[in-house]
Amino acid sequence: MGNNSIVEVKNLYKSFGSNHVLKDFSMSVKAGENMVVLGKSGSGKSVLIKCIINLIEADRGDIKILDQSIQDMDEDEVDKLRAQIGFLFQSNALYDSMTVRENLEFPLRRHWSREQRKMGAEHAVIEALTDVGLAHTIDMMPSELSGGMKKRVALARSLILKPRVILYDEPTTGLDPITSREISELMVTVQKKYNASSIIISHDMNCIRITSNRVIMLIDGKNYSEDTFENLQKSTDPKIREFFD
Ligand SMILES: Nc1ncnc2c1ncn2[C@@H]1O[C@H](COP(=O)(O)OP(=O)(O)OP(=O)(O)O)[C@@H](O)[C@H]1O
Numbered sequence: 001m002g003n004n005s006i007v008e009v010k011n012l013y014k015s016f017g018s019n020h021v022l023k024d025f026s027m028s029v030k031a032g033e034n035m036v037v038l039g040k041s042g043s044g045k046s047v048l049i050k051c052i053i054n055l056i057e058a059d060r061g062d063i064k065i066l067d068q069s070i071q072d073m074d075e076d077e078v079d080k081l082r083a084q085i086g087f088l089f090q091s092n093a094l095y096d097s098m099t100v101r102e103n104l105e106f107p108l109r110r111h112w113s114r115e116q117r118k119m120g121a122e123h124a125v126i127e128a129l130t131d132v133g134l135a136h137t138i139d140m141m142p143s144e145l146s147g148g149m150k151k152r153v154a155l156a157r158s159l160i161l162k163p164r165v166i167l168y169d170e171p172t173t174g175l176d177p178i179t180s181r182e183i184s185e186l187m188v189t190v191q192k193k194y195n196a197s198s199i200i201i202s203h204d205m206n207c208i209r210i211t212s213n214r215v216i217m218l219i220d221g222k223n224y225s226e227d228t229f230e231n232l233q234k235s236t237d238p239k240i241r242e243f244f245d
Pocket of ligand 1: 039040041042045048
């Protein structure tokens with residue numbers, strides 16, 4: 001890996017009609033790094049994540065994940081790459097009609113052969129659930145779980161393929177402060193265990209403080225500033241201060 005970059009975004013532009021959302025945005029996420037993207041509502045954080053996983057196409061710019069340019073990939077290659085990327089969406093997106101076990105098996109059905117699943121699915125499900133402290137919920141339905149537990153199960157599901165990169169979209173939204181803190185600490189624990197890199201979109205200052213190695217300020221469509229949480233907190237720049245005051 002040339003420059004040790006797991007995710008490399010260069011000079012990204014994305015507009016919707018006259019709404020210029022990303023304007024020359026660049027960032028580089030290193031191996032094992034937790035990168036937070038902080039920006040106001042509507043600043044383009046979700047658009048950025050969607051560009052990174054090729055759900056929407058950027059107008060201009062380069063995106064490389066694990067040294068592969070996503071724009072040059074055919075569908076098969078994108079699919080293979082997606083197996084190495086874990087997602088944790090705000091909504092959790094658990095299937096309500098499936099047990100916890102079936103929810104966790106879902107990505108395996110897509111990316112593992114029948115033979116691989118026969119040999120390894122049970123072990124993989126138990127390992128991922130154990131990592132989030134919820135092995136005992138394996139036969140439960142999502143409706144029997146609290147909000148925080150659902151979030152943990154969704155995290156377990158995003159870990160099951162042992163991703164190199166994990167993308168978190170507002171992982172603590174809707175959770176009480178104690179549960180938010182637990183989820184944030186869990187994100188740090190799993191990042192260490194899996195040696196994954198993460199890109200985290202969040203407004204939750206406590207979550208950012210706990211999880212981030214670095215924070216990017218997404219302002220006016222650009223990477224306006226990037227630094228550690230502690231250094232940004234000390235900034236006197238009014239555009240940065242808005243987030244901390
Ligand atoms: N598919 C789309 N078509 C048209 N406009 C879009 C589309 N997706 C996003 N936008 C616009 O892009 C801008 C950025 O949206 P985005 O969802 O990335 O914001 P965000 O920073 O994630 O905000 P929030 O913190 O509120 O989730 C918004 O003005 C939004 O209306």
